[in-house]
Amino acid sequence: MLGVAGGIAAYKAAELCRALVQRGYTVQVVMTKAATEFIQPLTFAALTGRKVVTSLFSSGNSEETLSSAVEHIAIAQEHDLLVVAPATADILAKFAHGLADDFLSTLYLAFTGPVVLAPAMNTNMWRHAATQANLEALRARGHKIVEPEDGFLACGMIGPGRLADPESIADVVAEQLEHRHDLAGETVLITAGPTQEPLDPVRFISNRSSGKMGYALAEAAAERGARVILISGPVHLPAPRGATVVPVKTAGEMRDAVFGNLRGATMVIKAAAVADFHLSTVPQQKIKKTAARLSLELDPTPDILAELGRDKKDWLLIGFAAETENLEREARRKLQTKNCDMIVANLVGGDESGFESDHNEIALALKTGEFLRFPRASKRELADEILTQALHLRHVLAEPAHER
């Protein structure tokens, strides 16, 4: 689906449309009302050989059948990807906030597949805090933003805002469609969130994990066609679409849930921040504030990752290492000692990345000896990167060692 919004660059959408048709895709064009002020629907109808959709309500046709009356749902279900070029400041705002007052914005809400957005606008509109905040929200949802280029704009300004080259937008579409079903046939077991270790019936020890990284992985893997089992500690996040969520509280419960759901898994991703220590005998009654000082003796919790490493079958084992220093050394050490195929290492403790943030800065230590660093990005973007690297790693590990 090619969405065309009402910007001066709408004429370039015709070039993108042609590029997509030439690459063999079936293209359904949807134009906003404003877009039709800039370019005729007929141009796209001629390029695609299909009727262009321009409005949610067909004008005064009382013979309307139900199937065409819910066209936005039908179109959303029949297609693999939505690309919007040019994406106006307005359509970005509507998508970010979930408004659905025309066909394109309604279609966006009804569509569950990958979304590519190629914004184009005046430099000040692009730099405006509102537009940037909307883009952040859309990136966090896993949508791919094809950044506008710097250059001379129609409004006379020089700066960022010019629509990216149509061929490079078509390249991003092709890349996204390649990922579309690349995890089909995989069963991905993911752990996420913190654990809570009770101290008495009303208190517990826990940590600052929000679960966002594990949930982003679950959402990305499900979108890419995997069967996903998400074993989750207590978090405040909605269940990722397409994943089966198994809620747990303690490290012990998480261990049992992991081993109870391991059958059939092809990838095991341990993104949870499992407590290292717990009180092995929890008092039946609330601890009273009587003594001047309270000492608690804590015992280690089960080391789920180490146990998985010892029992390793042919599934890919991916662990996480949250470190406050010596990232590479610690990640490589954990890769070895826990017998993992990959360690996702992230620096925690700063404000901008880590536990509660929507962003992260990670590096991957791979069994092949590689150590790959990634720039700061949204957890959802990094989730896709981790899954792509995991698939690649499996292909490499399947080759005989001397051919690697």
Ligand SMILES: Cc1cc2nc3c(=O)[nH]c(=O)nc-3n(C[C@H](O)[C@H](O)[C@H](O)COP(=O)(O)O)c2cc1C
């Ligand atoms: C001549 C002209 C050029 C415009 N160019 C752009 C543009 O490049 N990017 C943009 O975000 N808005 C642009 N606008 C403003 C949009 O057309 C306006 O926000 C409109 O409501 C967008 O509607 P839509 O998002 O439903 O297509 C332009 C308006 C005019 C009159």
